[in-house]
Amino acid sequence: MASAPSSSPQPARPPASAAGSARQRVSVLLPMPFPGPFDYAAPAEMALQPGDIVTVPLGHRRQTGVVWDATSSLPPEFAPPPQRTVDAAKLRPVAERLELPPLTVELRRFVDWVAAYTLSAPGMVLAMTLRLHMRGVPTPSTGWLAASPQPDGLRLTPARQKVLTLLADGTARTTTDLATAAGVGPGVVKGLADAGALTPVPLGPERAFAAPDPLHNLPVLEGAQAEATDALRQTVAEGCFSVTLLEGVTGSGKTEIYLEAIAACLEQGKQALVLLPEIALSAQWMERFTRRFGTQPAIWH
Structure with missing residues (x-):
């Protein structure tokens, strides 16, 4: 890199002693x-x-x-x-x-x-x-728990009862999650909150991406597919660097086997990085990943 004027920053190296400088x-x-x-x-x-x-x-x-x-x-x-x-x-x-x-x-x-x-x-x-x-800190979301005790004179409609039954497990949920899981409109949840039947609780920032489920839509692998899957899962379990190349004709299940290696990582609470050779394959890969793990992967172009 060419030498720059003294008024411009210079490529850094490990700092020298700060003696004689207060900065x-x-x-x-x-x-x-x-x-x-x-x-x-x-x-x-x-x-x-x-x-x-x-x-x-x-x-x-x-x-x-x-x-x-x-x-x-x-x-x-x-x-x-x-x-x-x-x-x-x-x-x-x-x-x-x-x-x-x-x-x-x-x-x-x-x-x-x-x-x-x-x-x-x-x-x-x-x-x-x-x-x-640079998008900053996500705004914490608010969830709901069933109030205890329930307010006197609360009018319980079938829709409201569905929401309260869902909250009986003690898990706080957002308005949208409650309405979707109970099969009711958001107005039902808001009505319960206004009536004092729900208690607001902070849930913290929402995840940028949904967590993939390694047990979602498990594939049926047979013969050489199962053997290759077992070998890859064992490699992941060992936690050491290795390189594995699968050789097979189109449609032989290579992608499904690699997805099982990803599942093994997820089961250990780890992440997996998948590199695609062509950006045009992104849509196809997202579809395969979503079908196997129940949610889309995080795409980084």
Whole structure:
């Protein structure tokens, strides 16, 4: 990368000693095709930590970025090359820390790993991550529980009784979930709430994606399909790195076998990342996944 004027940020490397400088040196990764993060100076009143989302000057404009880890967690062969250290007096200050949840260390390591594995600029991987993260904290939703005791003189219609019977298990549900499960209109739930028969409880932020069910719509596998499935499930259970290639003609059940490997991951509370060779296959893959696990996967183009 060509040398830049002193007024521009420079690619970062692990910070040198802060002796003789009262300003904190931080690395900021920008969602742009640079080979690595840049060094900036954090104002004294701004105690920044890795993962904080900030705005920084870049040329004549401001750019959103993330305070990055000063040292790489990648193996030496994947780690970015060291860059020259810019004198602390020439560093431009961080403009602002945004009131957003910081990127977790796991997510930052994932960005670094994907960039190294795909030979991509880490900022471009961050751009995809930051686009969702910048939506902010989801608004907590409100659920309902049956009030105890029930108010005197409550008029119980068959529809209202369905809602109260559903809540007898002690599980709080939203208005929409209650109405759908009980087969009634949302007005029935609101009427019970207005009558004092329901107690509001906070449910916390809604999940960005529904949880797939590994026991939903179990396939029937026979012969070589069952043998390959058992082998893949055993590989997942061992929790070690491995590579498995299934060879078979079109329609022989290869996708169903790989879906069972995903199911094995889900049963352990883990996640699975599926890479498609062509974006045009996304719709077909979503249909297969939904049929097997009862909900759509999270698509990341």
